[in-house]
Amino acid sequence: MSGKILIVDAVATNRIVLKVKLSAAHFDVHQASSGAGAMSMARGLQPDLIILGAALTDMTYAELINAVRARPDLAIVPIVALLPEDTGEARVAALAAGADDVISQPIDERIMLARLRGLLRQHHALQDMRLNAGPDCAAGFGEAQGGLLRAGRITVLGVEMADAMALRTRLRSVCRHQISATQSGGSISGTSGDRAADVFVLLLPAGYESAGLDLMAELRASPEVRHSRIVCLVPEGARALAASLLDLGASDVIIGDTGLDELALRLTRQIQLKQSIDHLRTRLHDGLRAAMIDPLTGLYNRRFAMPFLKDLAARTGPQARGFAVMVADLDHFKQINDRLGHAAGDRVLCHVADILGNSVREGDMVARIGGEEFLIVMPATDGAEARRTADLLCRRIGEAGIMLRGHINPAHVTVSIGVAMGEPGARGEDLGGYVDTLFDQADRALYRAKARGRNTVTISARPAA
Structure with a gap:
């Protein structure tokens, strides 16, 4: 996996040794010797990951991490602290300062590269979500990481139920999260209602390497827990297993005995990430929905309607049937705006939209495609049924x-409707032209309905070719 990594360390030897290891793994490695230099370089570099060495003279871990998080363009960049020695106190201090992960000397290259690959996968996924969800998402994500949003849900999953229960009891003494325990082999969706846990903690004792990999694969393949974070606890001698678990998608792997304070920090960090990503995902979904919904009436808009129509036209097989396309236009709507005002006109549009939406079948599609123009598409419909429905709407x-x-x-309005009948089976380059022709026929039928005195229905006599 490629990625731009910025190493920040005042000691040149540390930077060089680490650069050699990372360059051999095909990362694009850059170096800075101070916190200020790192911030200056990051503007143009836009790194995918930052590694902080302990030997910084101008900033502490916390100061540099806060400076990075304060920059909207860097808010979601993962930060790894490189510790000169592996002690619980040093790990806790770095995690408490806001580091996403820690790597200790002496470096286990397999574990380091697996951790970096996992963080880069997460970063690239977040970049894609941010790109689609809006330009200010990075700042919001960075703010969300700064503090716990709400108490989370943790499920401890153990090979032995007694071990899972024991860890649950210990965690409850230091965490305010909701913590449950279960044994592997049962339901993996958790015990906290219908929703899965925010974080699964996998207890993998010595001798269960194969079972651990199988359980990890099962969790990552489960639709119910696909967005959950997974933290694995493995024994000291299982470093190869730890690297494999990280590459399979574990959010974090803790090797050997770990103090409760560090474990609590790591779990809280995973819950913060989970809830922040959920918020970003919700925003993305809301944005996609807004792009396809007319904000005034709540109906679909043209951006949704035309692909829907193309999908009907492209269907083949025994389930593919004819369909109806209706274009409806309010009669004399300009007079309503001129006489009663635009606020009244908006109220009329919303009222008509409600009638249209409540008068068609489930599975039919209603969209507002213009000022006072609506599109109704009825799958699996013949001409007689389309005529009955159009008359009913009028x-x-x-x-x-x-x-x-x-x-x-009360005010009263009428509507004119033009109807065209379509057949499935249009393919390839002809699909767009077929849909345009079908829509044009419905539009022409609408004009004929207007010419006949309005408040009426006209069906196109020509099949779309």
Whole structure:
């Protein structure tokens, strides 16, 4: 996996040794000798990951990490602290300062590279989500990482139930999260209701290497827990297993005995990440939905409607059936805006949209495609059923009274509808042209309905070719 890594360390020998190891693994490695130099270099470099050495003279870990997180363009960049010696106190201090992970001297190259690959996978996935969710997501994600959003849910998953229960009891003394315990081989969706845990803690004692890999693969393949974080606890002699688990998608792997303070920090960090990513994912989904929904009426818009129509036209096989395309336009709508005002016009549009949406079948599609123009697509429909539905829509809209603010009497509007019948099976380059022709026929039928006095339905006599 390629990626731009920035090493920040005042000792040149440390930087050179680490650069050799990372360059051999095909990373694009850059160096800075101070915190200020790192911040200056990062502007143009835009690193995918930052490794902080202990020998910095101008900034502490916490100061440099805070400076990085404060930059919107760097807010989601993972930061790894490289510790000169492997002690629980040093690991806790670095994690408490905001590091995403720690690597201790002497460096185990397999573990280091596996950790870096995992962090880079996460970073690249977040970059893609941020790109689609909006330009200010990075700042929001960085702020979310700064503090715990809410108490999370942790499930301890053990080969032996007694071990899982014991760890649950210990964690409850230092964590305010909801913690449950279960034995591997049962349900992996957790015990906290329908939703899976934010974090699964896998206890993998010595002798269970194969079972651990199988369980890890099972968790990552499960739809219920695909967004959960996974932290694996393995014995000191299982470093090859640790590297394999990281490459399989473990969020973190802790090797050997670890103090409760460090474990609590690591789990809290994973919950923060999980909840921040969930927030970003929700924003992305909301943005995609907003791109396909008309904000005034709540109906679909043209961006959704046309691909929907193309999908119907492209279907083949025994389940593919004819479909109806209707273009509906409110009659004399400009007079409503001119006489009653645009606020009243918006109220009329919303009322008509409600009638249209409530008058068609489940599976039919209604969209607002213009100012007062609507598109109704009815899959698996023949001409007779399309005519009945269009007549029903005309009648219901014409009979409905719309109460407007400041007016005693209800307003009434009518609608004209043009209908064209489509057949499935259009393919390749002809698909777009077929849909355009079908839409044009429905539009022409609408004009004929207008010419016949409005408040009526006209069906195109020509099949789309």
